[in-house]
Amino acid sequence: MAFFHLILLTILYETLAHGNPCIETRGAFDIGSRRTKFQLAQVDICKGEIRKVLIDESTSVPYADDALHNDMKLSEKIQTTGIGAIRNYVNRSKPHRPKLFQGVATSIFRNAKNGPQYIEMIQQRFPIKVKVIDQNFEGQLALRSAELLLSKKPDIVWDIGGGSMQVVYPSQKQLAKVSGCRCGSVEFHEYLLKKMGRTNQSINPIKQENIEKARAFTQAFLKERGLDTKLPQLGQDVVGIGGVLGKGIPEQTNTHSQTIEIISKTLSNRINLSNAELGGKYAETAISNLLLVEQTMKALKISKFRSLEANLTGPLLVDSFNDKPVNRGPSPK
Structure with missing residues (x-):
């Protein structure tokens, strides 16, 4: 019964949130060299604030270890592991009706010979906008x-x-x-x-x-x-x-x-x-x-x-994401 009430409260919260044009459900991926980090949250896009975190997890995907032992190429095995991690998060997000998924891919994807091709494959398979970003x-x-x-x-x-x-x-x-x-x-x-x-x-x-x-x-x-x-x-x-x-x-x-x-x-x-x-x-x-x-x-x-336990998913949830440096958003309180 308690679980049923929790489901009802979640549905009610999200229904009210979707009635507010400032509130969006968004998902963000930080696809790193060793782990894929993911956050799904209710975001106030008008204030640039995370209102409620729905999922905040990471999965071990040792891309860098793999590439360093494969002539700087991502093997089929590690690509399958990485795709599986992303699919898991996307599927678990569906009940929350996210409006946007976006993500960044960091160092190993700048340096692996097939890094950009792998990221392009992710974008073709899932409704995610992912960019391989430079170090700046x-x-x-x-x-x-x-x-x-x-x-x-x-x-x-x-x-x-x-x-x-x-x-x-x-x-x-x-x-x-x-x-x-x-x-x-x-x-x-x-x-x-x-x-x-x-x-x-x-x-x-x-x-x-x-x-x-x-x-x-x-x-x-x-x-x-x-x-x-x-x-x-x-x-x-x-x-x-x-x-x-x-x-x-x-x-x-x-x-x-x-x-x-x-x-x-x-x-x-x-x-x-x-x-x-x-x-x-x-x-x-x-x-x-x-x-x-x-x-x-x-x-x-x-x-x-x-x-400080922080990763790159936070700013991807609340800020504009384009080819330019990230929108600063509101100053820290």
Whole structure:
């Protein structure tokens, strides 16, 4: 009976919402290098606000891992997995009668040889407008996604995904400055595997006696991939988002307030652990992620940051989506 009442309330809410021209049901996809994130929500398009989240989930689709082992091509198997994830979300959304689906595809689809063709196939099969976005646009969306969840605009938004990294410096008068490099979690893990001469698919355990060598390799990786260390220091309110900084790191440190000391201590405490001992879906990149974050903080002189679980679906729900940088929408409250 309680379930029946819940269904009736949902139908009533959506009926009232559809009677308001400002309220739309929208779906947004963030098709990333390792996961496909999806949100379905009731959105007030007049105020640029998310009124009610109906679905907020993600599915593991390791596109980057697949392409890096297939001559930078997305295999048929991973494409089938990805299509299945999208189909699941589209089908589950139908009872809510969404007016719009839109999405972005990030780093791996910029770099995979058949990335654009795969995204075109998605658009042919489903009623979704998807764009393969460049790193600057990805950074603008990262900033906007953080702003939607915060009461105060941060000094820096830092985003690490599977394939790339963006460091975003907001501006009051113009578009934010985005510094990016192809130095994401999966890219770095593959680099470290080769440098450390590991023949399996994981660097773990690295072992304490190898920690300084691993740090040196991390520094070399960031330099080779063009991390810009000559960027303006606009303050120390740094917010970290994305799969690595927003979710993976706090799961290892057990806090959302990160400092260089916490990251280094966590790395030292866990560097002797195997994948089985580390546990979790992404155990193979857990330690390499700590190395990547630690050395990037040192290179950019970031002493601390806040972990915020945010992805690119938020701004896609509330803002205009076109070929230009994302519409800023209302300022944070």
